[in-house]
Amino acid sequence: MQYFTDTDMGLDLSQVNMSVESAFADHGRGLVQMPPKVYITLPEGDFRTMPAYLPSLSIAGVKIVNVHPKNPQIGLPTVMALTIILDLATGQPLAIINATRLTDMRTGAAGAVAAKHLSPRKEIVLGVIGTGRQAMAQVAAISCELKIKEIRIWGRNPVHVRKFADRFMEYPCMAAQIEKACDCDVLVTTTPSTTPIIRSEWIHEGTHINAIGADAPGKEELDPAILRRAQIFVDDMAQAVHSGEINVPIRTGLYRADEIAGTLGEVVIGKKQRSGAETITIFDSTGLAIQDLAIAKIAMQHGRKIELPFP
Amino acid sequence: MQYFTDTDMGLDLSQVNMSVESAFADHGRGLVQMPPKVYITLPEGDFRTMPAYLPSLSIAGVKIVNVHPKNPQIGLPTVMALTIILDLATGQPLAIINATRLTDMRTGAAGAVAAKHLSPRKEIVLGVIGTGRQAMAQVAAISCELKIKEIRIWGRNPVHVRKFADRFMEYPCMAAQIEKACDCDVLVTTTPSTTPIIRSEWIHEGTHINAIGADAPGKEELDPAILRRAQIFVDDMAQAVHSGEINVPIRTGLYRADEIAGTLGEVVIGKKQRSGAETITIFDSTGLAIQDLAIAKIAMQHGRKIELPFP
Numbered sequence: 001m002q003y004f005t006d007t008d009m010g011l012d013l014s015q016v017n018m019s020v021e022s023a024f025a026d027h028g029r030g031l032v033q034m035p036p037k038v039y040i041t042l043p044e045g046d047f048r049t050m051p052a053y054l055p056s057l058s059i060a061g062v063k064i065v066n067v068h069p070k071n072p073q074i075g076l077p078t079v080m081a082l083t084i085i086l087d088l089a090t091g092q093p094l095a096i097i098n099a100t101r102l103t104d105m106r107t108g109a110a111g112a113v114a115a116k117h118l119s120p121r122k123e124i125v126l127g128v129i130g131t132g133r134q135a136m137a138q139v140a141a142i143s144c145e146l147k148i149k150e151i152r153i154w155g156r157n158p159v160h161v162r163k164f165a166d167r168f169m170e171y172p173c174m175a176a177q178i179e180k181a182c183d184c185d186v187l188v189t190t191t192p193s194t195t196p197i198i199r200s201e202w203i204h205e206g207t208h209i210n211a212i213g214a215d216a217p218g219k220e221e222l223d224p225a226i227l228r229r230a231q232i233f234v235d236d237m238a239q240a241v242h243s244g245e246i247n248v249p250i251r252t253g254l255y256r257a258d259e260i261a262g263t264l265g266e267v268v269i270g271k272k273q274r275s276g277a278e279t280i281t282i283f284d285s286t287g288l289a290i291q292d293l294a295i296a297k298i299a300m301q302h303g304r305k306i307e308l309p310f311p
Numbered sequence: 312m313q314y315f316t317d318t319d320m321g322l323d324l325s326q327v328n329m330s331v332e333s334a335f336a337d338h339g340r341g342l343v344q345m346p347p348k349v350y351i352t353l354p355e356g357d358f359r360t361m362p363a364y365l366p367s368l369s370i371a372g373v374k375i376v377n378v379h380p381k382n383p384q385i386g387l388p389t390v391m392a393l394t395i396i397l398d399l400a401t402g403q404p405l406a407i408i409n410a411t412r413l414t415d416m417r418t419g420a421a422g423a424v425a426a427k428h429l430s431p432r433k434e435i436v437l438g439v440i441g442t443g444r445q446a447m448a449q450v451a452a453i454s455c456e457l458k459i460k461e462i463r464i465w466g467r468n469p470v471h472v473r474k475f476a477d478r479f480m481e482y483p484c485m486a487a488q489i490e491k492a493c494d495c496d497v498l499v500t501t502t503p504s505t506t507p508i509i510r511s512e513w514i515h516e517g518t519h520i521n522a523i524g525a526d527a528p529g530k531e532e533l534d535p536a537i538l539r540r541a542q543i544f545v546d547d548m549a550q551a552v553h554s555g556e557i558n559v560p561i562r563t564g565l566y567r568a569d570e571i572a573g574t575l576g577e578v579v580i581g582k583k584q585r586s587g588a589e590t591i592t593i594f595d596s597t598g599l600a601i602q603d604l605a606i607a608k609i610a611m612q613h614g615r616k617i618e619l620p621f622p
Contacts, residue, residue, distance in 0.1 A: 003314070005620050035349045040364050042371060045402050049373050051360040053351050060353060062360050062375050064395055066402025074401070080622050082404050084375055084393060090385070091356050091377025093393050096407060100622050306619060309316050311391050311411050 001093050001310035007299035008101035013109070014144045016295055017116075019057070020109035021268055023294035026056050027236070028265025034289050036238050044068050046216075052289035061085040063099060063292040067216070069192070079103060083296050093310060097296055106291040108137030110235060110264065111210040114283035115186050116145040117267045118233065118274055119208040123147040127176075127184030129198065129221070131155035131164040134190040134212055139168060142186065150174070154181040178202070189213055189221040200225035205278040211245040212285050220245055222282070224254040230280040231261040233272070239286040246284055312404050312621035318610035319412035324420070325455045327606055328427075330368070331420035332579055334605035337367050338547070339576025345600050347549045355379050357527075363600035372396040374410060374603040378527070380503070388444075390414060394607050404621060408607055417602040419448030421546060421575065422521040425594035426497050427456040428578045429544065429585055430519040434458040438487075438495030440509065440532070441502040442466035442475040445523055449499045450479060457497070461485070465492040489513070500524055500532040511536035516589040522556040523596050531556055533593070535565040541591040542572040544583070550597040557595055 026032050033053040040047050045068030053060040065081035072078060081099035086092065115124075126148050128135050139151065151173040155161045158175070165173045181187070182202035188210045189198060200223045203209070209230070213221045227249055234240035241250055241257050249255035262272030264283060274281045337343050344364040351358050356379030364371040376392035383389060392410035397403065426435075437459050439446050450462065462484040466472045469486075476484045492498070493513035499521045500509060511534045514520070520541070524532045538560055545551035552561055552568050560566035573583030575594060585592050 003619050033351050035351075038346050038349060038360070038362055040344050040346075040362050040371060042364065042397075042399055042402060044400055047362070047371070047397055047402050049349070049360055049362040051349055051351050051358070051375075053353065060351060060358070062373070064362075064373050064397070064404070066397060068400075068402045071401050076401050076403060077622060080403055082395060082407075082621075084395070086353075086358055086375070086377060088353055089355055089379075090382050090387050091353060091358050091379045092387060092391055093375070096393075098621055306617075308314050308617060310393075310409055311388060 001308045002095050003306040003308055004095055004097045004300060004303045007097055007303035008105060010302050011105065011298060013141055015298055016105055017109045017112045017141055017144055019294040019298055020106055020291050021113045022056065023054055023290040024113060024265040025268045026054060027290055028263060028269040028271060031055060032290050044070055050289035050292060052293055054290050054293045057294060057297050058088060059085060059293045059297050060088055061293055061296065063289055065103060083292050085296055095300055097299060099292060102295050102299055104133045104137040106295040107134060107212065107285065107287055108141035109295070110285055110291055111138045111188060111212060111283065112141035112145045113268065114210055114264055115142050115208055118281040118283060119146060119186050120206055120274065120277045121185045123149055124185035125150045125152065127181040127187040128153045129178065129181060129188065130190035130213065131157065131160040132190060135164065135188065136167055138188045138190065138210060138212065152176040152181040152184055154178045191221055192219065193221045194218050196220055196223045198222045198226065200229065203280060205280060207280050209282045210285065211282055214245040214247065215286050216243045217247055220248040224249040226280065227255050230282045231275055232282045232284055233261050233264055233267055234284045235264050235286055235288050237263065240284050244284040244286045312619045313406050314617040314619055315406055315408045315611060315614045316617070318408055318614035319416060321613050322416065322609060324452055326609055327416055328420045328423045328452055328455055330605040330609055331417055331602050332424045333367065334365055334601040335424060335576040336579045337365060338601055339574060339580040339582060342366060343601050355381055361600035361603065363604055365601050365604045368605060368608050369399060370396060370604045370608050371399055372604060372607065374600055376414060394603050396607055406611055408610060410603060413606050413610055415444045415448040417606040418445060418523065418596065418598055419452035420606070421596055421602055422449045422499060422523060422594065423452035423456045424579065425521055425575055426453050426519055429592040429594060430457060430497050431517055431585065431588045432496045434460055435496035436461045436463065438492040438498040439464045440489065440492060440500040441524065442468065442471040443501060445501040446475065446499065447478055449501065449521060449523065453497065463487040463492040463495055465489045502532055503530065504532045505529050507531055507534045509533045509537065511540065514591060516591060518591050520593045521596065522593055525556040525558065526597050527554045528558055531559040535560040537591065538566050541593045542586055543593045543595055544572050544575055544578055545595045546575050546597055546599050548574065551595050555595040555597045
């Protein structure tokens with residue numbers, strides 16, 4: 001059994017995108033085993049257990065990931081993760097992977113796969129709402145799939161906005177008013193908001209939106225009026241209804257689960273697509289265990305390994 | 312973060328029994344978070360993911376355990392396990408525990424707690440069906456709670472029977488015909504049978520049975536006629552109906568879930584008890600995540616530790 005640390009070092013983002021895309025294709029074809037995430041509530045946060053088996057990549061395992069919003073006050077990340085990989089033939093644990101940064105990267109990869117398949121334009125103005133680790137992961141991953149002409153970044157904290165712009169100096173990257181950031185071809189929303197911050201009138205036709213922030217009941221970033229104008233694709237039906245961008249509008253009756261246009265997996269295999277160039281499309285991301293297995297498959301070829309005795 | 316190996320070395324079985332008993336008490340009082348095990352099917356077996364939070368012991372985590380019946384052919388255990396422990400305040404992974412032998416011990420401890428509370432006699436003839444790791448773990452744990460006057464062991468393989476008898480040389484321990492082994496005060500059944508091997512006429516009144524072997528759909532060891540004569544206590548209602556000794560009789564209509572007398576947790580807190588000295592009682596064990604947390608709490612004070620970098 002090996003413990004893999006620093007697994008994000010030296011990863012080829014294009015390769016990660018491809019691996020995650022292939023996992024979504026298998027999901028679209030119904031070839032994976034992936035029960036819904038199981039939530040356990042702790043005093044200051046929660047943790048989620050995410051088992052899955054992805055036959056086409058010959059990998060099975062479990063990601064364990066917490067969300068503790070007060071952690072940054074004591075210098076720890078809000079989200080930390082381990083992925084355990086089991087041998088398919090014997091069930092023996094093969095690898096324990098430090099998956100904290102991989103979790104950012106696999107979510108970025110899902111956004112890149114969605115933008116690649118759903119954006120009607122391949123050269124884009126990219127709007128980014130929020131300046132944290134996930135905002136950066138989305139831009140890095142999308143840049144492998146689409147040509148970014150310009151980045152318009154909005155965040156509440158000017159110091160974080162400047163840090164974000166420094167990270168992407170190779171692009172024209174400007175701090176923007178939120179309305180101006182929404183005036184783009186692909187919009188990425190990555191805030192932990194529990195009230196909509198993106199107004200419908202700011203979103204023009206033909207925009208593709210990666211709605212990343214909402215990943216637990218009660219969270220939402222988009223004015224429900226946008227949902228009414230848009231075609232919504234989810235990563236997984238059950239998870240999106242429970243904890244995605246649509247969870248609050250479904251509970252308040254402003255949106256119905258049967259209006260969902262399809263899953264990203266169905267888009268990847270060509271079973272579903274955007275209805276026209278002027279449609280607004282939304283990818284509602286909650287994060288799937290198969291994304292974690294897809295990136296684990298690559299990460300185990302990198303990073304430092306520590307040998308551990310087992311059994 | 313620490314990796315704990317050899318965690319079974321030097322454990323005090325009485326202390327393990329007490330910790331597991333306290334976990335069952337919390338379960339009986341409804342104080343734990345423990346969703347049902349999640350099963351993933353692999354080509355040659357399966358693995359189960361078992362998250363839980365046990366507030367009274369201040370411990371939370373996940374056990375990941377496989378069952379691969381062909382493993383012994385290549386020199387590996389059928390069952391192997393890891394337990395991941397998270398910090399309650401921050402969600403950070405604190406410990407990874409090699410839980411293969413702990414899994415045997417915590418199941419043994421549950422059997423000991425059941426026998427202690429449900430056997431009408433405190434000095435017992437102990438009948439044991441099966442000679443594997445779990446048979447040995449049951450005897451070792453029960454010996455801490457009840458005075459064993461004699462052990463009657465039955466197994467198909469004479470070499471394994473002899474090995475078992477050698478392990479328990481401190482007792483009068485005799486190889487017995489299956490019918491004679493069932494003529495006892497406390498009977499432990501630990502086989503992976505999928506057809507009943509214990510006949511009703513072999514079980515006399517006042518016997519307590521730990522039915523350990525059935526832990527997956529399709530498995531059963533006891534003639535359903537025994538269930539009809541007995542008071543059945545389960546570890547967890549949902550798990551027992553799905554995969555315990557009663558799973559087949561419930562599916563075939565020979566037993567109804569509403570006939571279950573109660574849970575072991577309810578017995579431990581005195582809410583339920585055997586109805587009389589002549590009753591046959593059965594403890595139907597499937598294995599709970601809270602048992603794994605209860606033994607992890609103790610195991611982390613023992614065994615070798617390897618420091619691992621995280622996050």
